[in-house]
Amino acid sequence: MIKISRLADYAVVTLADLAQQKTPVSAVVVAGQTRLPEPTVAKVLKLLAKAGLVQSIRGANGGYRLKKSPAQIDVAQIVTAIEGPVSLTACVEGSADICDYQKHCTVKGRWDDVHRALREALESVTLADMMARPKCCSQIKKRDKRP
Amino acid sequence: MIKISRLADYAVVTLADLAQQKTPVSAVVVAGQTRLPEPTVAKVLKLLAKAGLVQSIRGANGGYRLKKSPAQIDVAQIVTAIEGPVSLTACVEGSADICDYQKHCTVKGRWDDVHRALREALESVTLADMMARPKCCSQIKKRDKRP
DNA sequence: TCAATCCGGACTAAAAACGTACGATTTAAA
DNA sequence: TTTAAATCGTACGTTTTTAGTCCGGATTGA
Numbered sequence: 001m002i003k004i005s006r007l008a009d010y011a012v013v014t015l016a017d018l019a020q021q022k023t024p025v026s027a028v029v030v031a032g033q034t035r036l037p038e039p040t041v042a043k044v045l046k047l048l049a050k051a052g053l054v055q056s057i058r059g060a061n062g063g064y065r066l067k068k069s070p071a072q073i074d075v076a077q078i079v080t081a082i083e084g085p086v087s088l089t090a091c092v093e094g095s096a097d098i099c100d101y102q103k104h105c106t107v108k109g110r111w112d113d114v115h116r117a118l119r120e121a122l123e124s125v126t127l128a129d130m131m132a133r134p135k136c137c138s139q140i141k142k143r144d145k146r147p
Numbered sequence: 148m149i150k151i152s153r154l155a156d157y158a159v160v161t162l163a164d165l166a167q168q169k170t171p172v173s174a175v176v177v178a179g180q181t182r183l184p185e186p187t188v189a190k191v192l193k194l195l196a197k198a199g200l201v202q203s204i205r206g207a208n209g210g211y212r213l214k215k216s217p218a219q220i221d222v223a224q225i226v227t228a229i230e231g232p233v234s235l236t237a238c239v240e241g242s243a244d245i246c247d248y249q250k251h252c253t254v255k256g257r258w259d260d261v262h263r264a265l266r267e268a269l270e271s272v273t274l275a276d277m278m279a280r281p282k283c284c285s286q287i288k289k290r291d292k293r294p
Numbered sequence: 295t296c297a298a299t300c301c302g303g304a305c306t307a308a309a310a311a312c313g314t315a316c317g318a319t320t321t322a323a324a
Numbered sequence: 325t326t327t328a329a330a331t332c333g334t335a336c337g338t339t340t341t342t343a344g345t346c347c348g349g350a351t352t353g354a
Contacts, residue, residue: 002151002226002265005342009258026299039345046301059352060298075261079149110277111156114222117268118149124264130257152311173330186314193332206321207329301350310341319332324325 008082010036011044015078016131018054019070024063044082051081070131076122155229157183158191162225163278165201166217171210191229198228217278223269 013034018025027045031038045064049056055067066073164181165172174192178185192211196203202214213220 002149002230002269004149007343028299037344040343042300043344049300056300057352058298058300058350060296061353062299062351064300083149110279113276114269114272117271118265121264121268122149122261125261129260132257154312175330184313187312189331190313196331203331204321205319205329205331207327208322209320209330211331296354298353299351302348304346306343306345308341308343310339312339313337315336316334317332318334320330322327322329324327 004079005083007040007044007047008079010034010040011048011078011082012075012127012130014041014044015048015053015066015070015073015127018064018066019127019131021065024055024057024061024065026063029063048078048081051077053077053081070128071126073127074123075125075127075130076119078127079122151226152230154187154191154194155226157181157187158195158225158229159222159274159277161188161191162195162200162213162217162220162274165211165213166274166278168212171202171204171208171212173210176210195225195228198224200224200228217275218273220274221270222272222274222277223266225274226269 013036014030017030017034027042028038030036030045031041034041045054045056048054049064053067053073054064056062056064160181160183161177164177174189175185177183177192178188181188192201192203195201196211199214200220201211203209203211
């Protein structure tokens, strides 16, 4: 299935946590609040900082804080920060990559439309959207373990 | 990066090839025409048949043919046939799966919007769209081999 | 100075994807 | 009726990707 990595999922949770902080918080604190493993949170925050979504403050009392408002951060940015550019296949415009079958490929260059639609979809949902509290349900959902 | 599997990519090429055939063709023939590895093509065709996108005809002179017109087959169907239901994370409505952090997760259930946008994006492009010849470029694009 | 904190890369282990192979089943044609 | 051409289902080994961990170095406030 098409999916994003767990790390990108964590990134959203991490950013949502940061969005609720007034002062910079360390990776350890974020891990504690989100219950995510510390080293992994640290890794995610590093990637987010590199991508410019959060600001890192070094030294004692340092930590991270959002660099933009939640409404300015969309899912595409988050995913890109963690996993690199969104691209479904190797055969994407501008890609330096090339598949071996290109010579005989009849759909050459035709993934671009899909790719564009996907990117727009991811850009249409912001962090603020994802933080909006659902009115009900989620809290009371009962789940089974699968076999 | 968000990406689909190579198998799904092959599926598109395979379907595009089938779309140009008048009579049923075997997996071996499709492999020859597309230059894709035979066993892999066979696997892809099996999956496509199970999903109802192609019709399989067993026995001598058997093979596969499209069950719908290229305009009726969208990318979402193809990807779903190969990789199963499109879902970005475990935390999707209706999923039997559950992540361990759900109790403290502030974005619980909030991937659904993204998920929906993504699915619509994939449904908006059909096989017919992907087979439409680009007016120019693709054919003459020169590429380098990668190192 | 000292302690807290980020930085960057390297490394290991686990999971998924890929490609392949094989025996069973079906069916058209000889 | 026999034979050959196909698909079907499953199982397996390898490769690739992802997740998670760790450590030494750099930065900064107290």
